[in-house]
Amino acid sequence: GQSLEQPSEVTAVEGAIVQINCTYQTSGFYGLSWYQQHDGGAPTFLSYNALDGLEETGRFSSFLSRSDSYGYLLLQELQMKDSASYFCAVRVGGTNAGKSTFGDGTTLTVKP
Amino acid sequence: KAGVTQTPRYLIKTRGQQVTLSCSPISGHRSVSWYQQTPGQGLQFLFEYFSETQRNKGNFPGRFSGRQFSNSRSEMNVSTLELGDSALYLCASSLYSSDYEQYFGPGTRLTVT
Numbered sequence: 001g002q003s004l005e006q007p008s009e010v011t012a013v014e015g016a017i018v019q020i021n022c023t024y025q026t027s028g029f030y031g032l033s034w035y036q037q038h039d040g041g042a043p044t045f046l047s048y049n050a051l052d053g054l055e056e057t058g059r060f061s062s063f064l065s066r067s068d069s070y071g072y073l074l075l076q077e078l079q080m081k082d083s084a085s086y087f088c089a090v091r092v093g094g095t096n097a098g099k100s101t102f103g104d105g106t107t108l109t110v111k112p
Numbered sequence: 113k114a115g116v117t118q119t120p121r122y123l124i125k126t127r128g129q130q131v132t133l134s135c136s137p138i139s140g141h142r143s144v145s146w147y148q149q150t151p152g153q154g155l156q157f158l159f160e161y162f163s164e165t166q167r168n169k170g171n172f173p174g175r176f177s178g179r180q181f182s183n184s185r186s187e188m189n190v191s192t193l194e195l196g197d198s199a200l201y202l203c204a205s206s207l208y209s210s211d212y213e214q215y216f217g218p219g220t221r222l223t224v225t
Contacts, residue, residue: 031212042202045215099170100160
């Protein structure tokens with residue numbers, strides 16, 4: 001089967017940097033995606049890593065290490081509006097192609 | 113470009129009834145996936161449809177079914193509703209099957225009493 005683990009809650013102050021980790025176990029791994037979901041809203045796509053290394057998109061960066069089955073989302077210059085849930089998700093191929101698995105989500109609270 | 117739409121947005125049903133939820137993907141997207149989200153839980157994968165074919169299915173009982181039409185619109189059906197089926201049901205569309213970037217609709221909030 002497929003499984004992902006991420007912390008349930010993270011708290012940080014405005015302007016700080018926070019890292020949300022995600023470890024996964026899956027077969028047919030293609031890549032790792034990250035989504036943001038505000039309370040009452042729909043998940044929105046943030047980033048995707050298929051290869052090892054860091055991908056930067058503005059204040060958000062995402063990292064992947066395929067050998068360690070590990071990735072993280074890095075949020076810099078935190079703003080109050082970044083308070084939300086963040087989900088990692090694996091993209092797979094093979095017999096599980098089309099079957100998306102999401103982590104349980106990390107609730108980020110940004111304090112003034 | 114219009115986003116993913118889901119109807120209805122809210123629904124209250126009684127245990128034992130059945131329900132049909134609808135999802136219209138972004139124009140040009142051929143893949144539609146369905147997820148169940150409950151408080152404190154992540155998104156649980158229900159199934160994915162691509163070009164009218166179910167590509168894969170999550171670990172849900174046979175009471176949960178779906179289909180996709182030739183215009184890529186999709187419906188999911190839950191028969192013999194149980195209290196535990198109360199959840200937010202999200203659909204997501206993407207250009208390709210198992211695409212890494214999915215676009216989610218606002219969801220249908222189903223309450224079973």
